[in-house]
Amino acid sequence: MTLDHDPGPTASGPRWRLLILGGTAEARALAATATTRPDVAVVSSLAGRVADPRLPVGEVRIGGFGGAAGLADWLTAHRIDAVVDATHPYAARMRVSGIEAAATAGVPHLRLERPGWTAQPGDRWHRVPDLAGAVAALPALGRRVLLTTGRQSLAAFSPLTDLWFLARVVDAPDDPVPAHVRLLRSRGPYTVDGEIALIREHRIDVVVTKDSGGALTEAKLTAARRLDLPVLMIDRPAPATPPATVTTVDDAVRWLDRHLPAG
Structure with missing residues (x-):
């Protein structure tokens, strides 16, 4: 109210x-x-x-x-x-x-x-200062992307039509979603086993996230570490x-x- x-x-x-x-x-x-x-x-x-x-x-x-x-x-x-x-x-x-x-x-x-989160042994993090830096760096890291940066960032990644995105969001965006982006509406907390299963099911080869910190969504980082996947980490403003x-x-x-x- x-x-x-x-x-x-x-x-x-x-x-x-x-x-x-x-x-x-x-x-x-x-x-x-x-x-x-x-x-x-x-x-x-x-x-x-x-x-x-x-x-x-x-x-x-x-x-x-x-x-x-x-x-x-x-x-x-x-x-x-x-x-x-x-x-x-x-x-x-x-x-x-x-x-x-x-x-x-x-x-x-x-x-x-x-x-924020702290990198652990075995992590393959690539830090970028902002959303624009993530868009520029992403094509060199993978082709099938688990994108967890929120619905407001989808437009920034939409021009990357050579990549496929599984975009996990709480609410759907207002604008239509391009064909190379699949929405997954979900809200944490998440488990490591669940994240590993999700990554394998969709053949994800790179994870994109903000350095939000906290335990609710940290499982994706552990899953990426265990599967030896790169993580594109967007720094805090x-x-x-x-x-x-x-x-x-x-x-x-x-x-x-x-x-x-x-x-």
Whole structure:
């Protein structure tokens, strides 16, 4: 649901108001923990890019804010006391907006971002800085591609008509899919055995992914390692530097305890 009206804290209600910019597993875990405090009202904001998102505990707002200025106005109007940005590592625009809006509104801001993946012995990773780099490098690495970079990236790979793609997405793209692209609508977590079976079934010879990190989709990397397949790994965008950054939900909870003290 979208939070349209905020009655504000009352004498018997929450003392603090927390906005979590979310959509990730870490955002949901943080919301679940923060909502156990009776003195904290939690609002989670989702971008609305997924048709059937996994919803966190507590109040949920879906949709954009209108950039940094719109978010700053929203923080002030809803009397937010702290912001935790736990959006996807590739949500670069939202990251910048969160930093700027919190500074404008004078609200403490934390970035919660899970670490990227680390290559293991036997991995054949080829790192590229961005989507364009992946498109340029891919033809030299394989002909049958497991593409796991999201539906918004499909258009970038569509001109590679000499390759065949199994594009795994949560939601189907709005535009028609070319004949050399097969959609697989699916959402993790995935198992190593399942990923190996998928790769063998479709005769995949290269995996393309973003360095999202986390355990939900890591199995494809283990499967590629065991099958001795190359992985084209798209690096995270250059980070905007917030006042504070943590990599675990536990550290985010400790930050909240300092900035929204109980009692």
